[in-house]
Amino acid sequence: MSLAEGHGGGYNAGHVSPSACPACAAAPSAERLAELARPTHARLMLSLPGAHCAACMSTVENGLQALPGVQSARVNLTLRRVSVDADADVTAESLIPVLAGLGYEAHELDPGLLSATETDKQGRDLLMRLGVAGFAMMNVMLLSVAVWSGAGDATRDLFHWISAAIALPTVVFAGQPFFKSAWASLRVGRLGMDVPISLALVLASGISLFETMYSGHHAYFDAAVMLTFFLLAGRYLDHRTRAVARSAAEELAALEVPRATRVVDGVEAVVSISALAVGDIVRVRPGGRMPVDGVVIHGASEVDRSLLTGESLPAQAGPGTLVAAGEINLTGPLMVRVTAAGRDSSLHRMADLVAVAESAKTKYTSLAERAARAYSPLVHILSFGAFGYWMWATGGDLRFAVNISAAVLIITCPCALGLAVPAVVTAASGRLFRKGLLIKDGTALERLAEVDHVVFDKTGTLTLGTPKPMNLDDVPAEVLAVAVALAQGSSHPLAVALAGVDAEPVVIDAIHEVPGYGIEGRMAGRLVRLGRAEWVGAVPAAQTATYLSVNGQTHAILFADKLRPGAEAAVAAMRAAGLRLTLLSGDSDAPVAELAARLGIDDWHAGKLPVEKSNFVKGLQDKGAHVLMIGDGLNDTAALVQAHVSISPASALDAARTASDIVLLGQDMAPVADALRIAKQATRRIRENFGLSAAYNVVAVPLALVGLATPLLAAAAMSLSSITVSLNALRLK
Amino acid sequence: MEILAILIPVSLLLGGVGLVAFFWSLKSKQYDDPDGDAARILKTDYDDKPKP
Numbered sequence: 001m002s003l004a005e006g007h008g009g010g011y012n013a014g015h016v017s018p019s020a021c022p023a024c025a026a027a028p029s030a031e032r033l034a035e036l037a038r039p040t041h042a043r044l045m046l047s048l049p050g051a052h053c054a055a056c057m058s059t060v061e062n063g064l065q066a067l068p069g070v071q072s073a074r075v076n077l078t079l080r081r082v083s084v085d086a087d088a089d090v091t092a093e094s095l096i097p098v099l100a101g102l103g104y105e106a107h108e109l110d111p112g113l114l115s116a117t118e119t120d121k122q123g124r125d126l127l128m129r130l131g132v133a134g135f136a137m138m139n140v141m142l143l144s145v146a147v148w149s150g151a152g153d154a155t156r157d158l159f160h161w162i163s164a165a166i167a168l169p170t171v172v173f174a175g176q177p178f179f180k181s182a183w184a185s186l187r188v189g190r191l192g193m194d195v196p197i198s199l200a201l202v203l204a205s206g207i208s209l210f211e212t213m214y215s216g217h218h219a220y221f222d223a224a225v226m227l228t229f230f231l232l233a234g235r236y237l238d239h240r241t242r243a244v245a246r247s248a249a250e251e252l253a254a255l256e257v258p259r260a261t262r263v264v265d266g267v268e269a270v271v272s273i274s275a276l277a278v279g280d281i282v283r284v285r286p287g288g289r290m291p292v293d294g295v296v297i298h299g300a301s302e303v304d305r306s307l308l309t310g311e312s313l314p315a316q317a318g319p320g321t322l323v324a325a326g327e328i329n330l331t332g333p334l335m336v337r338v339t340a341a342g343r344d345s346s347l348h349r350m351a352d353l354v355a356v357a358e359s360a361k362t363k364y365t366s367l368a369e370r371a372a373r374a375y376s377p378l379v380h381i382l383s384f385g386a387f388g389y390w391m392w393a394t395g396g397d398l399r400f401a402v403n404i405s406a407a408v409l410i411i412t413c414p415c416a417l418g419l420a421v422p423a424v425v426t427a428a429s430g431r432l433f434r435k436g437l438l439i440k441d442g443t444a445l446e447r448l449a450e451v452d453h454v455v456f457d458k459t460g461t462l463t464l465g466t467p468k469p470m471n472l473d474d475v476p477a478e479v480l481a482v483a484v485a486l487a488q489g490s491s492h493p494l495a496v497a498l499a500g501v502d503a504e505p506v507v508i509d510a511i512h513e514v515p516g517y518g519i520e521g522r523m524a525g526r527l528v529r530l531g532r533a534e535w536v537g538a539v540p541a542a543q544t545a546t547y548l549s550v551n552g553q554t555h556a557i558l559f560a561d562k563l564r565p566g567a568e569a570a571v572a573a574m575r576a577a578g579l580r581l582t583l584l585s586g587d588s589d590a591p592v593a594e595l596a597a598r599l600g601i602d603d604w605h606a607g608k609l610p611v612e613k614s615n616f617v618k619g620l621q622d623k624g625a626h627v628l629m630i631g632d633g634l635n636d637t638a639a640l641v642q643a644h645v646s647i648s649p650a651s652a653l654d655a656a657r658t659a660s661d662i663v664l665l666g667q668d669m670a671p672v673a674d675a676l677r678i679a680k681q682a683t684r685r686i687r688e689n690f691g692l693s694a695a696y697n698v699v700a701v702p703l704a705l706v707g708l709a710t711p712l713l714a715a716a717a718m719s720l721s722s723i724t725v726s727l728n729a730l731r732l733k
Numbered sequence: 734m735e736i737l738a739i740l741i742p743v744s745l746l747l748g749g750v751g752l753v754a755f756f757w758s759l760k761s762k763q764y765d766d767p768d769g770d771a772a773r774i775l776k777t778d779y780d781d782k783p784k785p
């Protein structure tokens with residue numbers, strides 16, 4: 001009740017003030033104009049892979065709008081992103097924690113890169129042609145029904161003329177995508193699917209116009225328009241799937257907005273990576289990613305190379321250490337002199353490796369392409385054969401022969417090819433998108449269905465790359481308390497993992513971090529240290545570990561990588577499906593063996609270099625296996641390209657994501673097993689659809705060949721086959 | 734059959750109105766976020782008062 005009153009009060013107040021002071025009314029609008037014209041206005045874009053429901057929209061929009069400086073926020077649920085209009089001082093970095101607090105993972109996007117996808121002109125163009133074709137189809141069909149049900153003489157001619165007036169402009173306008181692509185393929189001397197389509201459209205319209213002029217009985221205007229409509233529907237579905245995949249892929253490419261902090265004469269400035277030159281000095285803060293290749297000139301820290309090499313153990317970095325773009329700086333700030341930026345950096349050299357693998361890859365021929373290859377010549381032979389035969393049989397009756405030939409082309413309409421495949425692919429990729437898998441390539445589903453061998457990367461793929469302490473039970477409680485107290489003072493990944501341990505921390509004075517080595521402090525006047533083995537005076541263990549020295553004794557706390565959620569389920573499901581599994585990692589033996597045992601993967605290889613990984617996959621393929629590669633690091637990129645089909649998580653580096661066919665958007669890996677199942681099902685549906693449309697043709701084509709096809713039969717065969725294949729596509733579960 | 738002279742133009746006109754409405758909906762970006770719009774209509778946020 002009080003709420004309603006509050007609303008009422010505010011409403012009234014808003015209404016009273018303008019009438020009480022008419023002059024005041026002008027002032028706010030002037031203010032508002034000024035506000036609108038302010039140059040400090042910013043438009044931010046964030047990707048929200050977790051948004052999926054109406055409640056999410058309200059939560060995100062209201063949560064963002066409650067922030068100071070945010071004028072409006074709007075979620076696009078189809079593309080899973082939110083655009084925010086805000087003051088210039090609001091940054092995307094400041095919104096990400098807010099969204100995380102609301103329970104949504106968010107990534108900053110570069111609005112410049114995205115503007116192209118937002119005004120999707122091509123899609124809108126196709127939709128407009130589809131609308132025109134639909135309008136024309138309905139009207140021509142109304143008129144045709146009258147002709148089929150027996151309108152004669154003058155009425156039939158009148159209806160044919162009106163149909164012609166609607167259908168001819170429609171075919172010219174709406175059929176353009178087919179004409180263009182047919183012309184393009186004819187020019188390079190190929191018979192694509194669009195050649196018979198265009199021929200059917202032109203021939204059907206031409207012969208119908210001719211028949212109408214000589215007041216003939218049969219006109220195929222309805223068939224021509226219907227053909228355009230159904231095929232445009234398929235084309236639009238196809239485009240839509242691709243547009244969603246492309247925009248999401250561009251989103252991912254835009255995830256890492258490349259910036260670096262350049263230091264010139266002690267003054268820091270954030271610049272784009274492309275503005276850096278060799279010899280520049282950049283500052284890399286702890287937690288930041290190396291923007292360039294370079295040499296450390298000042299500072300001490302540790303660097304995480306797991307994305308580049310797969311090593312899970314961080315390496316020490318000090319003056320003189322070479323660092324490569326993509327490595328993550330962990331503990332202390334580093335000053336780095338640029339030795340290679342942009343095209344010359346190791347990141348880019350890795351991309352070259354990918355390009356080499358890509359050019360060597362044999363192009364996969366999709367089911368639709370294979371079907372089109374058989375279909376196009378067959379249709380032309382049938383149509384021209386019928387034309388020739390009837391020319392001969394009727395003694396040169398051109399009009400009759402062209403009629404038959406047009407009827408054959410219309411009846412063999414490639415609706416199954418043009419509509420069924422896009423419908424299945426749209427249904428399947430929509431389903432997978434909802435599960436958090438993004439299909440980047442149209443044929444990826446078909447290739448996924450053929451997979452019989454799965455190769456995994458370890459760090460960042462099966463594991464999250466975040467460590468978990470393993471041997472806490474072996475460490476005495478009072479020692480653990482010291483370790484936890486020290487760990488709370490650092491942001492090093494091992495320390496963060498340790499700080500989360502449930503233990504009562506003891507009081508330690510003068511805690512400070514020694515970048516690159518560890519943390520030290522004083523407990524009751526005695527020095528305690530947590531950090532690298534050589535620094536605390538311990539014997540290094542074989543696996544990832546941190547070491548504690550207290551009271552002259554040293555203790556090792558061992559770590560293992562945290563498993564990616566759903567990894568166990570996905571691996572188990574794949575094994576149950578009878579796939580062979582291999583674990584291929586750049587990491588050292590012990591952690592790889594441990595993980596392989598935990599997941600039950602018998603075949604594992606450690607210490608693999610990028611080239612070895614790629615060669616391993618190639619070796620499997622030479623033996624006839626269809627390999628699915630799942631990896632995230634730069635060291636996997638070449639192998640991802642080499643494999644028959646590849647998946648990478650969204651947390652992977654750009655190069656790996658670009659190289660892979662499918663991107664896992666969420667953290668959970670369980671959908672990968674679903675994807676394999678759905679891919680098999682989708683491929684089966686595509687084959688079924690080919691079978692269905694072949695069955696229609698087997699019945700209808702002989703009728704057309706012997707000259708029994710009427711426009712009614714053509715229309716019925718076409719619409720029935722189109723509807724059946726679309727319904728079959730929707731059965732996908 | 735003279736009625737056709739009225740009915741056919743009328744039916745074409747009505748179809749044309751639908752086509753124009755379709756063009757308008759296309760121009761006003763109503764197909765940019767079909768999933769979001771489908772969910773948005775069910776939100777209760779501004780049921781009591783219009784969006785400020």
